[in-house]
Amino acid sequence: MDHYVDIISIFAENKPGKLEKITEVLAKENINILGFSIVSVKDFGVIKFLVDMPEKAYKKFKEAGFTVAKIPAIGIELEDRPGGLHEILKLISSKNINVENALVYVAETRKKAYFVFEVEDLEKTWEKLKDEKVKFLKSSDFIKNEF
Amino acid sequence: MQKRYYNPEIELLSHEELKNLQLKKLKRIVKKVYNRVPYYRNKFKEVGVKPENLKSLEDFKNFPFTTKEDLFVDYPFGLLAEPLEKIIRLHTSSGTTGKPKAIFFSKKDIWSQAKLIARALFMSGASSQDILQNSMTYGLFTGALVMHYGAELLGMLVIPAGPGNTERQIELMRTFGTTCIHMTPSYALYVATIIQEMGLKPGKDIKLKRAYLGAEPYSEETRKKIEEMLKIDVFNCYGLSEMGGPGVGFECPVKRGLHIWEDAFYVEIVDPETGEPVKEGEIGELVLTTLDRTAMPIIRYRTRDLTRLIPEPCPCGRTHVRIERPLGRADDMFIVKGVNIFPQQIESVLMGIKGVAQNYQIILEGYDEMIIKVEIDRDFFDGRIERLLKLKEDIAEKLRQAIQVRPKVELVEPGTLPISEGKAKRVIDKRIL
Numbered sequence: 048m049d050h051y052v053d054i055i056s057i058f059a060e061n062k063p064g065k066l067e068k069i070t071e072v073l074a075k076e077n078i079n080i081l082g083f084s085i086v087s088v089k090d091f092g093v094i095k096f097l098v099d100m101p102e103k104a105y106k107k108f109k110e111a112g113f114t115v116a117k118i119p120a121i122g123i124e125l126e127d128r129p130g131g132l133h134e135i136l137k138l139i140s141s142k143n144i145n146v147e148n149a150l151v152y153v154a155e156t157r158k159k160a161y162f163v164f165e166v167e168d169l170e171k172t173w174e175k176l177k178d179e180k181v182k183f184l185k186s187s188d189f190i191k192n193e194f
Numbered sequence: 195m196q197k198r199y200y201n202p203e204i205e206l207l208s209h210e211e212l213k214n215l216q217l218k219k220l221k222r223i224v225k226k227v228y229n230r231v232p233y234y235r236n237k238f239k240e241v242g243v244k245p246e247n248l249k250s251l252e253d254f255k256n257f258p259f260t261t262k263e264d265l266f267v268d269y270p271f272g273l274l275a276e277p278l279e280k281i282i283r284l285h286t287s288s289g290t291t292g293k294p295k296a297i298f299f300s301k302k303d304i305w306s307q308a309k310l311i312a313r314a315l316f317m318s319g320a321s322s323q324d325i326l327q328n329s330m331t332y333g334l335f336t337g338a339l340v341m342h343y344g345a346e347l348l349g350m351l352v353i354p355a356g357p358g359n360t361e362r363q364i365e366l367m368r369t370f371g372t373t374c375i376h377m378t379p380s381y382a383l384y385v386a387t388i389i390q391e392m393g394l395k396p397g398k399d400i401k402l403k404r405a406y407l408g409a410e411p412y413s414e415e416t417r418k419k420i421e422e423m424l425k426i427d428v429f430n431c432y433g434l435s436e437m438g439g440p441g442v443g444f445e446c447p448v449k450r451g452l453h454i455w456e457d458a459f460y461v462e463i464v465d466p467e468t469g470e471p472v473k474e475g476e477i478g479e480l481v482l483t484t485l486d487r488t489a490m491p492i493i494r495y496r497t498r499d500l501t502r503l504i505p506e507p508c509p510c511g512r513t514h515v516r517i518e519r520p521l522g523r524a525d526d527m528f529i530v531k532g533v534n535i536f537p538q539q540i541e542s543v544l545m546g547i548k549g550v551a552q553n554y555q556i557i558l559e560g561y562d563e564m565i566i567k568v569e570i571d572r573d574f575f576d577g578r579i580e581r582l583l584k585l586k587e588d589i590a591e592k593l594r595q596a597i598q599v600r601p602k603v604e605l606v607e608p609g610t611l612p613i614s615e616g617k618a619k620r621v622i623d624k625r626i627l
Contacts, residue, residue: 060610086579090604090605091605095577116576147580
């Protein structure tokens with residue numbers, strides 16, 4: 048579905064050099080990172096990327112032996128002004144949606160950015176949000192021709 | 195009526211009759227080694243026991259243990275209780291280092307062991323109608339030859355195939371209609387894979403009904419897998435050369451624990467550290483005494499294998515005790531916060547948790563801290579950190595319930611811990627002592 052975008056998640060132990068090994072995969076394959084987040088608990092973490100070639104990234108991480116998952120998420124456009132993110136979050140919380148993880152994708156510096164977030168029940172969340180007067184991020188907005 | 199037991203007069207003996215029989219035999223064997231084996235006489239004297247001190251089975255725990263090391267004192271003939279002219283066979287067991295253990299058999303010993311095997315094979319449902327392909331190593335190792343004699347005694351047609359050459363193994367199965375195989379679990383899994391790859395249909399191209407697997411540790415999952423792949427029944431067998439080879443413990447069709455023939459072996463489970471008997475049903479080291487062996491009787495042999503007794507009566511009707519399939523080696527035991535722990539206890543908990551992959555490592559550090567590193571299952575990972583945290587918590591809690599110590603759990607990526615092998619080093623002890 049075009050209104051969902053895929054986030055690549057990688058399981059990583061907290062070890063020096065780990066992050067570098069991960070970004071190396073993307074760099075080598077010419078995959079551009081559009082946004083990322085790192086959640087870390089003591090001994091391990093989960094690193095998440097929004098990339099311009101998600102299928103390829105997923106495949107390459109798998110091949111390189113990483114523990115990787117592809118998670119659909121929803122992206123909403125933010126206005127790049129004070130209170131922009133706050134308004135989107137206000138909307139999300141007013142719908143009683145719990146954000147499990149999020150990252151920001153700056154599409155055009157100082158002009159256009161997206162709040163991209165994961166939720167427990169994607170379908171339900173989409174139903175709650177789809178008629179809102181906001182712009183959703185579509186895969187076709189950023190995905191490059193893969194392979 | 196169809197015969198259900200090979201030796202009903204022995205297999206169905208009441209507990210009391212069995213215990214009386216054991217005491218009678220123990221008295222005889224203890225007297226024999228005391229009189230004929232200087233090594234045993236000296237050991238008995240050291241701890242101050244004499245054969246006449248054995249009045250009840252309870253007294254037997256005062257007699258000294260025999261360890262692997264003891265087999266090398268007065269090597270190689272020192273433990274013989276019969277003159278060399280009575281000995282007809284030597285088997286050896288490969289030690290990890292140095293000389294092999296030398297085990298001697300008289301004619302009587304060969305056939306009593308064969309009888310135990312025949313009894314066990316019959317228990318599994320085999321008869322003289324069956325064709326056994328014996329794919330263990332023939333030679334110094336007891337595995338193949340002792341099984342061979344037992345199967346012949348039962349009247350099975352034995353194909354002495356020996357191990358290896360998988361294509362020939364499968365060819366033999368197809369040509370002669372092999373119904374039973376005896377091999378190691380890892381080889382059985384390999385053969386099963388090749389049979390599948392060749393597109394051979396179990397029941398049609400391959401007539402296998404049963405497999406007897408032993409000589410190396412393997413999991414219940416692997417058993418089920420082999421059973422499923424070949425559409426057969428897999429029976430676990432346990433044995434060790436020191437006790438005459440295979441046929442010491444054998445599963446019945448209930449497949450819940452291995453019966454040990456108590457008319458031939460006296461079974462004890464002891465704490466591997468203290469040598470004291472454990473409470474019934476608790477894990478400890480298996481200690482065996484040969485009751486019928488004439489050439490080289492062995493008293494209270496420390497097998498180093500860990501298991502526990504299954505005290506409940508077996509639905510198959512046999513009264514002979516069951517042991518859990520050996521869980522590992524006593525040498526692997528470690529103590530944390532005063533609790534004796536075996537890596538196998540940890541392994542069995544971990545393998546029962548969804549999200550956990552094959553490998554794990556136990557690290558002891560600081561002041562008695564236990565850390566368990568667990569590889570996560572690739573397919574379990576869905577990017578959610580909450581799920582990983584819950585998995586960690588689950589593992590720690592289930593381990594606490596099983597071993598009374600709550601470890602710190604660390605999740606690691608699959609493929610990063612050393613590969614699991616039978617003798618792999620699972621425990622790394624870095625404690626400050």
